[in-house]
Amino acid sequence: MALVLVIAAVAALLLVVVAAAWVRRRRTARSVLRGGSTAVGELADRVVDRVAEGASGAVAEPGVPSLRDHLGRARAALVGSLAPALDRPSISQDAWTAVTEALIRADVGLATSSEIVDAAMARVETGGDGPAQAMAALQAELRGRLGGFDRSLARRSDGGHPSVWLFVGVNGTGKTTTIGKLARRESDRGAGVVLAAGDTFRAAAADQLAMWAERSSAHIVRGAEGADPASVVFDAVESAAARDADLVLADTAGRFHTSQNLMAELQKVRRVAEKGSGVVTETLLVLDATTGQNGLAQARQFTEAVDVTGVVLTKLDGSAKGGIVVSVQTELGVPVKLVGVGEGIADLVPFDESEFVDALFAQ
Amino acid sequence: MFETLTDRFESAFSKLRGRGRLSADDVDETLTEIRVALLEADVNLDVVTNLTARIRERAVGEELSRALNPAQQVVKIVLSELTSSLGGEQLALTYASKPPTVVLLAGLQGAGKTTNAAKLAQWFLRQGRSPLLVGADLQRPAAVEQLRTLGGHVGVPVFSRPRNPVKTASASLAEATRTGRDVVIVDTAGRLAIDAEMMDQVRRISKAVKPHYTFLVVDATAGQDAVTSARAFHDSLALDGVILTKLDGDTRGGAALSVKEVVGRPIAFASVGEKLEDFEPFHPDRLASRILGMGDVETLIDKAESAFEAEEAEQTATRLLEGTFTLDDFLSTMQQVLGMGNLRSLMGMMPGVPRELRSAEIDDGRISRITGMIHSMTPAERADPDIIDASRRQRIAAGSGCRPADVKSLIDQFKQMRSMMKGLGGLGAKRASPGSRGRSSKQSGRAKQRSGAQRRSGGRTTPKGPMPAPKTPLTLPGLEKGDWPGFN
Numbered sequence: 116m117a118l119v120l121v122i123a124a125v126a127a128l129l130l131v132v133v134a135a136a137w138v139r140r141r142r143t144a145r146s147v148l149r150g151g152s153t154a155v156g157e158l159a160d161r162v163v164d165r166v167a168e169g170a171s172g173a174v175a176e177p178g179v180p181s182l183r184d185h186l187g188r189a190r191a192a193l194v195g196s197l198a199p200a201l202d203r204p205s206i207s208q209d210a211w212t213a214v215t216e217a218l219i220r221a222d223v224g225l226a227t228s229s230e231i232v233d234a235a236m237a238r239v240e241t242g243g244d245g246p247a248q249a250m251a252a253l254q255a256e257l258r259g260r261l262g263g264f265d266r267s268l269a270r271r272s273d274g275g276h277p278s279v280w281l282f283v284g285v286n287g288t289g290k291t292t293t294i295g296k297l298a299r300r301e302s303d304r305g306a307g308v309v310l311a312a313g314d315t316f317r318a319a320a321a322d323q324l325a326m327w328a329e330r331s332s333a334h335i336v337r338g339a340e341g342a343d344p345a346s347v348v349f350d351a352v353e354s355a356a357a358r359d360a361d362l363v364l365a366d367t368a369g370r371f372h373t374s375q376n377l378m379a380e381l382q383k384v385r386r387v388a389e390k391g392s393g394v395v396t397e398t399l400l401v402l403d404a405t406t407g408q409n410g411l412a413q414a415r416q417f418t419e420a421v422d423v424t425g426v427v428l429t430k431l432d433g434s435a436k437g438g439i440v441v442s443v444q445t446e447l448g449v450p451v452k453l454v455g456v457g458e459g460i461a462d463l464v465p466f467d468e469s470e471f472v473d474a475l476f477a478q
Numbered sequence: 479m480f481e482t483l484t485d486r487f488e489s490a491f492s493k494l495r496g497r498g499r500l501s502a503d504d505v506d507e508t509l510t511e512i513r514v515a516l517l518e519a520d521v522n523l524d525v526v527t528n529l530t531a532r533i534r535e536r537a538v539g540e541e542l543s544r545a546l547n548p549a550q551q552v553v554k555i556v557l558s559e560l561t562s563s564l565g566g567e568q569l570a571l572t573y574a575s576k577p578p579t580v581v582l583l584a585g586l587q588g589a590g591k592t593t594n595a596a597k598l599a600q601w602f603l604r605q606g607r608s609p610l611l612v613g614a615d616l617q618r619p620a621a622v623e624q625l626r627t628l629g630g631h632v633g634v635p636v637f638s639r640p641r642n643p644v645k646t647a648s649a650s651l652a653e654a655t656r657t658g659r660d661v662v663i664v665d666t667a668g669r670l671a672i673d674a675e676m677m678d679q680v681r682r683i684s685k686a687v688k689p690h691y692t693f694l695v696v697d698a699t700a701g702q703d704a705v706t707s708a709r710a711f712h713d714s715l716a717l718d719g720v721i722l723t724k725l726d727g728d729t730r731g732g733a734a735l736s737v738k739e740v741v742g743r744p745i746a747f748a749s750v751g752e753k754l755e756d757f758e759p760f761h762p763d764r765l766a767s768r769i770l771g772m773g774d775v776e777t778l779i780d781k782a783e784s785a786f787e788a789e790e791a792e793q794t795a796t797r798l799l800e801g802t803f804t805l806d807d808f809l810s811t812m813q814q815v816l817g818m819g820n821l822r823s824l825m826g827m828m829p830g831v832p833r834e835l836r837s838a839e840i841d842d843g844r845i846s847r848i849t850g851m852i853h854s855m856t857p858a859e860r861a862d863p864d865i866i867d868a869s870r871r872q873r874i875a876a877g878s879g880c881r882p883a884d885v886k887s888l889i890d891q892f893k894q895m896r897s898m899m900k901g902l903g904g905l906g907a908k909r910a911s912p913g914s915r916g917r918s919s920k921q922s923g924r925a926k927q928r929s930g931a932q933r934r935s936g937g938r939t940t941p942k943g944p945m946p947a948p949k950t951p952l953t954l955p956g957l958e959k960g961d962w963p964g965f966n
Contacts, residue, residue: 159513222701287588318627323620407520407701435703
């Protein structure tokens with residue numbers, strides 16, 4: 116019956132809308148500019164003006180892949196636009212604007228970029244005034260923000276098994292593929308791995324996972340299409356316990372963080388995963404590097420619902436830079452643990468903040 | 479992030495009233511807010527630059543209208559510029575004189591090509607066509623199985639051959655002719671724009687099938703890089719249109735604007751949910767409001783104004799804020815709200831509505847049960863729910879086919895809501911100066927007694943006859959800016 120409240124609230128709000136429309140029509144507009152936004156607004160102005168002056172606009176050339184190489188390649192154009200601004204005797208406003216622009220283009224986001232640049236400026240004031248110092252300060256700031264996290268994937272500390280790693284995220288970020296790659300890595304390291312085909316919604320998702328299971332010689336537990344995902348994960352955990360396996364990698368259907376029912380379903384999966392012999396030691400949010408500012412909302416809601424312990428940043432082999440993880444890590448304290456750099460079974464590497472930052476700015 | 483642009487602009491314009499035209503300086507003051515809004519919505523930086531320049535050009539020198547204040551006027555210009563940028567020419571799908579008509583889908587991994595191939599097939603089916611789905615994604619494990627399952631759901635055959643995607647695609651044309659299918663939809667593997675080998679493969683597929691329409695499938699959550707990949711796909715394949723996917727979240731969808739600017743081809747379809755039916759022709763105006771983070775307040779106000787009698791709505795609102803709101807008021811308001819359309823979509827249009835409310839499932843059965851319960855009450859009970867004791871509860875429950883506990887919970891929640899609203903009203907009343915208020919609390923106290931008496935004799939809940947229009951600018955207690963989420 117909470118519904119009554121919902122309707123009442125809606126009714127009330129609507130009355131307010133009507134009344135506000137009246138008020139608005141009859142009264143002189145007055146409101147106070149949002150306090151904190153001034154700096155961000157100025158920043159947006161500076162950056163956009165700079166772009167308008169034609170200082171930039173280069174786009175990465177297509178090239179041949181291979182991690183560091185193409186990370187560098189995709190960013191070369193970007194750095195090219197930075198170089199003239201930075202190559203001056205002292206750090207000009209223009210240089211800082213150029214740096215901000217680079218951050219925005221990398222999807223770091225306006226507010227976070229502004230914060231980072233402010234912090235970097237503060238660092239330089241105490242350390243020198245050459246352009247090299249500006250870049251160094253910025254890199255140090257970014258590394259400082261990204262560093263200091265434990266990025267290992269946790270197993271049970273009580274000696275029992277299995278440990279359950281649960282994979283969550285919105286549709287199409289690469290959950291199933293990541294599990295496939297990770298299954299191979301963990302089996303190669305000698306762990307007994309069971310895959311739980313918890314995506315019972317998307318057509319043939321279990322088939323896709325089964326193919327990965329074959330490639331990595333892991334065992335797979337699957338249910339019928341449309342089955343309760345929690346029951347599939349529970350069965351997988353019990354099956355892992357029975358065969359003395361160390362790890363259960365649990366796939367889930369992609370879902371938008373705004374869908375309350377699906378988020379509740381996910382919470383149930385997480386609860387039920389621990390009903391039997393297993394313990395959930397990692398809940399990994401799979402984030403696509405091409406994601407923009409919505410990525411932060413995704414991370415926030417998933418963390419709230421199922422207590423995310425780490426992020427897997429996928430598709431970083433493209434021209435997208437994945438800058439949203441800077442905000443995710445800063446705001447939510449959830450570290451990136453793994454990075455996906457291709458469709459091959461070995462294309463999964465540990466996240467390294469220095470490499471990530473270098474890749475953002477390296478020549 | 480949920481303030482409307484109008485509110486953000488208003489301070490910049492407050493000193494401007496009474497002048498004839500928008501000057502360059504006036505407009506520049508608002509451009510900052512426009513830029514922030516666009517960048518927060520993931521519109522590409524270069525695109526933001528071009529857009530703001532165009533908006534500036536359009537707004538400067540614009541004659542101030544009487545109907546709108548300057549802030550509203552600039553918002554209107556921004557919205558119409560965004561709408562025309564997103565819209566422009568429509569994609570008019572025509573069918574090849576010699577069937578089949580071939581449609582090719584391409585895009586990055588995970589954008590939603592396979593799912594949308596099936597959605598598109600269903601759309602063609604509803605247009606009276608007989609499509610054939612072609613699984614040319616041999617890269618991702620089980621992609622063809624996924625397409626087969628989806629094809630089964632929509633009742634469209636799926637054609638695929640193992641190993642060679644180019645041969646699969648070209649063989650599909652003969653298959654379509656053989657089986658009499660007049661539309662062929664080719665699903666390709668997801669690929670990165672910088673992957674030269676894969677881009678070459680999709681070019682070869684395109685050459686093999688000579689598509690009449692090539693669609694780029696774009697994820698609405700994409701960030702700044704959407705432009706880079708869209709340009710690369712356009713250079714390789716000469717796109718005809720865009721399918722925008724994953725518009726079901728709280729995504730602002732700025733990427734669509736970027737892609738449209740760079741590719742210059744229409745956004746043909748939008749996928750707004752996981753179900754196969756959640757697929758519709760694209761509405762530029764809706765996405766424009768969404769990109770600006772405005773909800774869709776203007777539509778909402780329009781709808782509200784046509785559904786509500788303005789004066790009556792004001793009075794009801796006043797009673798709501800004074801805590802004299804009755805179950806009759808509630809019932810009539812609820813019915814008016816429902817008359818405006820789907821409750822959920824209404825809430826989606828409102829900025830600042832908490833997520834819990836927006837995503838709450840509201841089913842009609844419950845609403846009619848509430849209506850039934852209120853209808854089973856006597857006018858006196860509706861006016862003053864406090865008089866409802868156990869025996870009255872029994873009667874109401876029997877009359878509406880519910881349990882007495884349901885009646886109790888309805889009344890408890892109604893009272894809770896009423897006192898909550900009264901609290902809000904009191905808050906504003908304290909701040910407002912007596913002179914500026916439309917109606918003093920004394921007067922409305924009398925109104926309450928009077929209408930209460932009418933109600934007991936079975937009369938209407940709102941006084942009849944025209945109300946004198948208030949001479950002072952109309953305000954409601956509690957309607958000071960800042961008191962209401964979404965209106966500050």
